Amino acid sequence: MTSTTAGPAVTNAPAAPTAAAAVALHPVPLGASRSTAGFWFDRMQANRRQALRTGYEKLETAGNLRNLRIAAGREQGEVKGPIFMDSDVYKWLEAAGWEYGREADEEVLGWIREITDVVAAAQAPDGYLDSVQQVRGKGERYTGLHWSHEHYCAGHLFQAAVAVHRSTGETGLLDVAVRLADHLVATFGPGRNEEVDGHPVVEMGLVELYRETGKQEYLDLARWFVDARGHASIQAEHGADPTYFSDRVPVREATSPEGHSVRAVYFTAGAADVAAETGDTELRDALVRQWEGMLASKTYVTGGIGSRWDWEQFGDHHELPPDRAYAETCAAIGSVQWTWRLLLATGEARYADLVERTLYNAFLPGVSLAGTEYFYVNALQLRHGAHAEEERSVANGRRPWFDCACCPPNIMRTLSSLDAYVATRSETGGVPGVQVHQYTTGTIEAAGASLRVTTDYPWDGTVRVEVERSPGEFELALRVPAWAQGASATVAGTALDVTPGEYLRVRREFAAGDVVELVLPMTVRVVEADPRVDAVRGSVVVERGPLVYAVEQADLPDGLPADDVRVRVAEVRTAQAEHRPDLLEGVTVLHLPVHAALAAGTTPLYRPAGDDPAPQAAAETQVVPAIPYYAWANRDLGAMRVWLPRA
Amino acid sequence: MTSTTAGPAVTNAPAAPTAAAAVALHPVPLGASRSTAGFWFDRMQANRRQALRTGYEKLETAGNLRNLRIAAGREQGEVKGPIFMDSDVYKWLEAAGWEYGREADEEVLGWIREITDVVAAAQAPDGYLDSVQQVRGKGERYTGLHWSHEHYCAGHLFQAAVAVHRSTGETGLLDVAVRLADHLVATFGPGRNEEVDGHPVVEMGLVELYRETGKQEYLDLARWFVDARGHASIQAEHGADPTYFSDRVPVREATSPEGHSVRAVYFTAGAADVAAETGDTELRDALVRQWEGMLASKTYVTGGIGSRWDWEQFGDHHELPPDRAYAETCAAIGSVQWTWRLLLATGEARYADLVERTLYNAFLPGVSLAGTEYFYVNALQLRHGAHAEEERSVANGRRPWFDCACCPPNIMRTLSSLDAYVATRSETGGVPGVQVHQYTTGTIEAAGASLRVTTDYPWDGTVRVEVERSPGEFELALRVPAWAQGASATVAGTALDVTPGEYLRVRREFAAGDVVELVLPMTVRVVEADPRVDAVRGSVVVERGPLVYAVEQADLPDGLPADDVRVRVAEVRTAQAEHRPDLLEGVTVLHLPVHAALAAGTTPLYRPAGDDPAPQAAAETQVVPAIPYYAWANRDLGAMRVWLPRA
Structure with a gap:
């Protein structure tokens, strides 16, 4: 349980492409990108100090851990909750993993080990793992894959195992993940079981597990899942509407996301991972086109997505009601994941712009300032006298947990890994580069450079980047948001040309102590x-x-x-x-x-x-x-x- | 089966109060109020000639009749469809009953007898009847009354039995209804089972059955159901949200309808029946207040109600999106039923105004011009490129039937009884009166008068009412819609004062051949x-x-x-x-x-x-x-x- 492996050298961050991947940018590991004060740091600390502990307790009181113990034969009784209860455990484990990566903490590591032990015990000898299905299904597996979330839970386990392994080096959870992934590889794919899960996420999980283990068959299965979806096979097998499941149109032909919003963007995020690792530019371009379709007519001004309450779906083009906005917190997170992958693939500032808009205005509203209460739905309007008749309604205010608790641990894992979305590194024509996408006071160690960022963003628009150590010539790129008309900048006191919506690129032999200062005008915009x-x-x-x-x-x-x-x-x-x-x-x-x-x-x-x-x-x-x-x-x-x- | 009884003298129309009821107006029986040409007549004939026959066939192909035969032991197999499948049979039977009342037809009577035989055979010896529950429930009854629709199906049976009895005089279906009602009286009420059904309609059904049979205990049980709801007992018993079931606030305290729209207005319609028959003015006034609340902030310009797709509910005040309008056809029908009862109770024109608006613009869109295809949902906007991902979406166009087929037979029974909504009779200070609420070419025999109405409404605003026979002095009242600014009228060539939003009341010793002509300006309004x-x-x-x-x-x-x-x-x-x-x-x-x-x-x-x-x-x-x-x-x-x- 406490053994460590070297494994391939993969960055300690979510969605970290291999060195061979077809991407423009690579993430900077947690710890090397480090917020130390300010807006996001405060949110991250509330998450670390309050939410993570509360989540650990909720997994017990809501029954998630008990379900696993029942599946493990350690406890008697009936499992409870929705069929995807295990996924909350995995999202929490992922959060704990990234937290440990931000900064080692023995209590967090103890929790990880304790829960890993329960998860491992529940796993069937052949690698299968899904506590609710194991107990309720009485031996049946994959008979209702459009609703059973068996691959969905596996995908979240893979993501958790990768986070824990990258951050702690421990292999306990990774071993569980590999056994389950090997079982999936043996069970699914061409000529085997050719169904796809009703809820994507396994695609992202498999690619990450490929990155962590080097096992090509995981990437192959992810690629196969990506192309197997979109042919209405769920309808053929189970009579269910294909739109909801992103199963109506092949991803290579889709021009706009549709159906269940979280399913849709988890799927495109996984497809982007596949495109990066396989060098599939046709797939990447199709994802860019679909992302543009989302931006053109299906995105709230907050960055939120998924306007329909019924079935948590994208609406038609331009169907964006503020009062009945669903804009699920998980959908915002999925949008950030997808958009971040397109940023890595292309290096274009528009993706980092949407990540920023979404993080501040569609993701962050999902959690209270205390860090322990959550909105599932993020309406842009609440009327006087509105009546809260549904658990998820904003008229209830934020709540400590939900019967369907997908959002709270999803928020936790996002805040725990948020430092990874701040900056990337690149190597273009032999010149190393560091790109700063999000502005927070802290330090960035990447590409041989050591940077100190000081800002009071988002309240003040001045961002000061001091080069504390330089690898010689390198390129420092600072995102200038498209909204920042009138932005200005200097390097070592000399004015620079600045274009909103692009990166300000400063390539030179930096001297230690050189400062790039970017000033984003904080004017009121209508x-x-x-x-x-x-x-x-x-x-x-x-x-x-x-x-x-x-x-x-x-x-x-x-x-x-x-x-x-x-x-x-x-x-x-x-x-x-x-x-x-x-x-x-x-x-x-x-x-x-x-x-x-x-x-x-x-x-x-x-x-x-x-x-x-x-x-x-x-x-x-x-x-x-x-x-x-x-x-x-x-x-x-x-x-x-x-x-x-x-x- | 073909025996007839006299029974109390009740008007052959839906919702016909007893002579003792506290109402201002009484319906005119089908046949005595008779459309003979024009707009609604064409719709009614399409319903009679096409829809009724198609419905009869659908009850077979969709499995409703088979369910009853299985419950009767006449056929083997599993019942299919939603738990309220019987109600579609009863709504169709009600339509057939009213059609026979409009004009006798041996084929229709044959169908009624045939289906009555199946229904009667399915009934348990103690009177219980609900085919799906009888087969699936394996002997259990009323254990999940918030979802089981057992009273709901009973209520529709009562309405059907009353329609068939009033129109044909045959007692076969009425006998079944009485046995079931007696069983309900023995089972439910204070000191017995004190739960209420999740879906109202039994209240209307019981009052109608009281009117038909004179059995006071039916009225008493209806009154008890009306006051038992609104105390969150469904939540206490089953943990379900009370709003959805109209169970959050007692009807005497409610100021605006909420929750599931069809449930809400079926319930208030039944409460209005109770108020009328018990002379309960407090209850009536509470219903008027709630109706005003609906009009003030929860009604579409079409008269449609229930804006939310999710759970088919009323939205918050002023939440009336045109694109995602749910505006279920059944909700429009329920609104007409409730509003009609308030019209009978009060005699105020505003109720007939809403009936008119709703019939033309919220009910009628629910059926194709051919009379055989249906909208479940009535959106006020469909965008270019809208994608139909749900059966009920208007982007599918109208459909021949639905898995949940509540709307089609509901439309049928409404069109079959539409003549009953045209006119009423009254007796004020010894002077008989006839009120014409809706304008259609036809004849009205009521209060000793014989009237011939000629109009090309709604295309032309001239309504000509010729008094062919007069009982001496009587009052002819013609509704002047609130929208009809500039309306004018004459009686026997003499101009009359006309006030939009009120009745034009002409009280005199009419001579045979006297004509009242009302001219409603057909100006374009914005x-x-x-x-x-x-x-x-x-x-x-x-x-x-x-x-x-x-x-x-x-x-x-x-x-x-x-x-x-x-x-x-x-x-x-x-x-x-x-x-x-x-x-x-x-x-x-x-x-x-x-x-x-x-x-x-x-x-x-x-x-x-x-x-x-x-x-x-x-x-x-x-x-x-x-x-x-x-x-x-x-x-x-x-x-x-x-x-x-x-x-």
Whole structure:
């Protein structure tokens, strides 16, 4: 259990391509990319100190670990919970693994060993492992693979095992994963069982396990799964609608994601891993096209995806309601995973832009500031008097756990590995390079360089990168977000050309102590949607830096319901920013001039329309604070809106 | 089986109060109120000639009748379909009953007798009857009443038995219903089993059976069910969310319907029956308040209700998306049933107004012009490129039947009994009265008067009512819809005062041959929503007479997607109406001046907002036909929208 192996040299980070992979960029390992203070560091520390421990306890109280003990014959009784209960254990283990990679911790290692022991004990002699199926299925396996999540649980186990192995060097969980993967290889594929799991993720897991072990058959099986999907075989076998399962159109032909949003983006993320390791540029280009389709008509302004509550699905093109936004936290995480892989593959800044937007505005709202309560669904509007009739409704506020608890440990593993999304390294024409994609105070050791990043991002737009050690000539690339019109930069005091939406590339023989300073203007921006997004017609969103803002009832005076806030765009541009260290663990609020909607309560629901739209709001201007959307629902829960109708 | 009984004198119509009931108005029996030509007559004839026969066949092919034969021991095998399969049989039987009431038909009577024989054979010796539960439940009854629909199926049986008895005088089905009702009375109520069914309808059924048989215990049980709901007992017993089941708030305290929309309005309709028969004005007033709440913030412009796909529920206040409108056809029917009962109770025109709006624009879209294909869901918008991934999606077009086939036979029974919603009778201060609520060419025999109505409604607004026989002094009341600003009327050539939203009441000693002529202006109206309905901000609806209009791709030139239609309100008012007998079985189209949205395809999904909204549409005006919304999707299925954004 505590033995270690060398294994192939793979970076200690998620989705770390092999040296032979067809990628432009390579991740920087956890520990070598290290946040040390500031916005994300605080979230990561809350995750490490609070959430990880709470999660460990929840796995016991919710029954996940008991299920495994029952499967292992260590305990009697009936397994409980959804069929994919094991996956919560694995996502938590993955989080614990990355946490150990950030910084060694004996208590965390003890938990990992303890739970690994339970997982290993539950595994069948031939490698099969799925506690709920083992107990409830009474010997049956893979008979309802479209719903059983057997490969899904395996995929999460593989990801966990890789994280634990990369971070701790211990092979206990990896051995379990390899036995299960060998069983899958023996069981599935051409001429064997040719079904695909209803819920992708095994593709990512198998490629990572290939990277960790060098076993080609894992990559081959992942590639086979990628191309086996999309031919409506689930419908043929089980009569189920293929769209939901990303099984209607082959991934090489798809132009826009559809169906269950988490399934869709986990699948494309796995396909991107396959494309990278096999050098399959046709597949990569198809994934880029599909990603562009998602951005063109199926992405919320927050980066959130999946607009439909029913079946947690992508909607039609431009179907993006703010009030009934589903925008599942797990879908945001899957989008980051997919987008990150396209960034590695291509090196294009637009992918890092979406990662930023999604992390701040679609992922982070999913967790409370304390780090221990969660939104499953991330609506962009909550009306006054909304009634919470479903567990997942935002009208319940964030909750400590869910019957279907996919989101909480998914958030944990993402925060635990977040440092890995900060920077990458490259080698172009013999010149080493470091690319900084996300801005956080900390240190980056990569490509022979040692960098110290200092910033108060996202509150302030100045990013200072000091080269503490240089390998001689190298290229430092800093992402300039597409929103950062007017950005400027200097290197060692000399001004540089800066183009928003591209990387600022500084290639030179850096001297120790050289500083590159990038200044991203933190102006208040007002954004509207393509007019085909009917649900937000006549409304705008306020942004500042990478953050989407919201108005929340807790900040509004009596007599001004959030429902009734109206704005004039020219006034919004003048909103003053103020950093409030005392508020919501420190946020920059925008003092937003707003108007109250005219006494709507006295009108009938439908009424004659005037030739021109009637005045919607009172002339009088009130100034109210807008807060970053991610921070809402951390005080008294009340009405909230991101999209603000024009007065 | 063919014996007849007199029974108490109850009007041959649905929801016919006893003479002692606390109601302002009484229905006119089928046959005495008789459509003979025109709009609704054509729909009713399609229903009689096509749908009723197709339904009879579907009950066999879908397995409903087989389930009953299996329960009867006449056939071996497993029952199939949802747990409420029997209810489709009963709704069809009810339709057949009312059809026989409209006009005797030996083939229909033969079907009724044949199916009654199967139903009777399936009934258990103690009166219990639910074929799916009898076979699958293996002797268990009422153990999962929140989902089992056992009372629900009973309620539909009672309604069917009453319809068949009132129309044919035969007691076969009534005897089955009485045995089951007696079993329910013996089993449920205070001190007995105190659970309520998860799906209301038994309340309406029991009151109708009370009216038919005079058995007080049926009314008592209905009253008990009405007050037993709303105390979260379903949650206490089964852990299920009470909102969905109308079980969160007692009906006497509720201010707005919530949860599953069909459940909610079937329940309030039954409660209205109880209030009428018990003279419970507190209950009636609570229902009026709840109805007003529905109208104030939870009703589509079509009259449709229930905006959420997930769990088929009412949304929050003002949550009324047109694209993802659920607006189930059955919910529209339930709304008509509830609203009709409030009309009988109060005699107020606003209820008949909503019945009209709902019948034309929320109920009728549910059935094809041929009468044999159905929408389950009634979206108010279908985008270009929408993908049909669910059976119920409008992107599939109307379908011949559904796995959950509640809507088709519900439409059948509504059309079969539609004549009963046309007129009522009253007696006020000794003066008999006839109220005409809906306008269709036909005859009305009521309150000693004989009336002949002639109209080309809804295409033309002139309604001519000739008094062919008068009982001496009586009051003829004609509904003047609230939308009919500028309406005028004459009696025997003399002008009358007319107030839209009220009844035009003409009380006099009519002479045979006297004519009342009402002229309702068929001007084109443009309507907007309360600004709190965020989903249709900046958009308008075009109406003419009782009809809501839509633009459908089939009528638009190449290069003008329905998605991109924009309008100027002043221009819309000038739209010319043209009756097109050749189109869609005859519709009046509106030649609508529209503008194409500016090349939206080239803009990013989110973009900087100008101080004022950017021009949304081309200056060039095109004139395209708008069609009544009910008629959409009867040609090539394409994009459609009811709410038209302002240019």
